[in-house]
Each structure stands twice: as C-alpha cells, then as structure tokens.
Amino acid sequence: MSFRPERLAEAIKKEISDILREELKDPRIGFVSITSVEVSKDLRCASVYASVFGEPAQQKASIEALQKAHGFIRGELGRRIRLRYTPEITFKLDQSISHGSRIIALMEEVREKGGGQDE
Template sequence: MSHRPERLAEAIKKEMSDLLLNELKDPRIGFATITGVDVSSDLKYAKIYVSVLGNHEQRVSTMQALTKAQGFVRTELGRRIRLRLVPEISFILDESLDHGVRVMELLEEVKSKDV
C-alpha cells in the first residue's frame, strides 16, 4: 500500500486552507474551514470537506461559491503542488461539528435535569 493518497490529501488540505484565506475573494464565502480531504487510491478524485459557520443560507451560498470556483481551485492546486494530473475536486459540506455541538447541548440538558 502506498501512502501517497494520504500525503496528497494533507498537501491539498494545507494549500486549500491557504487559498480560502488569501486567494478566494468571493463575498459569498463566509467563515469556512477545511476539515478534511479524501483522495481516491488512484489519485483521480479528491473530496474536500468544508465546515461553514453560520445559518443555512450562509452555508448554501458558501458552497455555491466554492463549487463555482472549482476550476480556479484545481488550477491553483496543480500549480502549487506541481502535479502532472490534478485530481477532480468536489466540495462537501461537513456538518459533523454541528452534530457534536448538538450532542453536547443534549448532554447538558440531561445533566441539568438530573440535578
């Protein structure tokens, strides 16, 4: 087994975070964080997981803006990481942080009822 997909995923995560912070100037992109990257074993596809802080409309507009910028992002990743074949990228909204917050709220609610 090769470790190349994991190394490429980490490189994409690092560069994508930098792109999000410094290069993508679309006003629709809210407070977004790259939470993870999965690269297929053949290095042809990459799923970029994005967590967005805000309400439902802000999340939708951020995901639309990121989807619109896929070509630019893919080009920049290829230039920065110097890949011959840049993986096809897709952005996926990561709601795991919201689930974690909800679980914590429920636990606090149960805890306050027991006291």
C-alpha cells in the same frame, strides 16, 4: 501499501486552506474551514469536506460558491502541487462539528434536568 493518497490529501487540505484565506475574495464564502480531504486511489478525484459557520442557508451558499470557484482553486492547486494530473475537486459540507455541538448541548440539557436520577 502506499501512503501517497493520504500525503496528497494533507497537501491539498493545506493548500486549499491557504487559497481560501489568501486568494479567494468571494463575499458569498463565509467562515469556512477545510476539515478533511479524501483522495481516490488513482489520485484523480478529491472530495474536500468544508465546515461552514452560520445558518443552513449561509452554509449552502458558501458550498455553492466554492463549487463555482473550483476551477480557480484546481488551477492554483496545479501550480502549487506538482502532479501529472491535478485531481478533480468536489466540495462537500461537513456537518460533524455542528452535530457534535448539538450532542453536547443535549447532554448539558439532560445533566441540568438531573439526568433522570432520583435525588
């Protein structure tokens, strides 16, 4: 079994994070962090999962802005990571962080109400 897709996914995650922080100056892109990257076995496609801080409308606008900038980001990746083919990138909204915080808030609410136990 080859670990190349996993290594490439980590390299892409690091480089895209750097590109977003240093190169991309689009005001539509809010506070974005790259949470994970999945690369296909043939290394031709990469799904980049991004967590966006803010309201759902801001999250949608940030993901759309990232999709519009994917050509620039892919070109930068090609210059930074030496590959025969630079993977085609698609950005997807990762809602696991907001989902986790919602679960924690619900658990806190249940604990405050006594958790349904008789006292």
